[in-house]
Amino acid sequence: MLLALPAFSFPTLALRRPLRSELRIDVDLPPASLEAELAALDRRLRTPGDALHACATWPAPLPGLYFRHREADGEHFVYVVDGASGRLAGYTVFNRLIEIDRRSDRHVRSPHSKYAPAWQGRGLASAVYAWALARGICLVSGARQSPAAFALWQSLGRRQPxxxxxxxxxxxxxxxxxxxxxxxxxxxTRMFLAGAGWTATALRRAGVLHDAG
Incomplete structure (x- = not known):
């Protein structure tokens, strides 16, 4: 069961409008490289004394899985672990953006995900993004995306403005x-999703969003 996504109201927005166009899609990590990275992280999560081993453990909104979470320098790392095998399925990092000012930096992160091929398409990244949105974190897409990342943003864009x-x-x-x-x-040009509790007025008042002109 996925976390409920928060409502976000822009006065001129057509509700639940599906995305009809693509941003730049030119990122595709080779499976072997991805598997090697995830295997290295999995070993660290299991190694006492490693910073990753000390990650907090939280229940996931998906059956049979749990989250491992850590925060470093304002960035969130969420590792999704298979409860049956204890193996890492993949992770999402919510990066700070050097392109924005301090006022926006308090509330905005850019998510980037890597999940093992066997776990792709099962809604894991979507659940992690929902976790961040429910905490009031606003999300901005990356300058470049993989096909899977773009599909995820399309899906989120059908659920909320x-x-x-x-x-x-x-x-x-x-x-x-x-x-x-x-x-x-x-x-x-990026895509933007507002975290829980934010309205267009509140985002402008906080200095997160500005008029296009």
């Missing part, structure tokens, strides 16, 4: 629920 934003001059500028092809191709 999603906006495009332009990141420039250390600020996040709201572009609305859709943009043209030329705008989508710019590296500064």
């Amino acid at each position: 999603l906006h495009y934003v332009d990141i420039r001059d250390k600020r996040i500028h709201d572009l609305g629920p859709s943009v043209d092809a030329a705008r989508r191709d710019l590296l500064t």
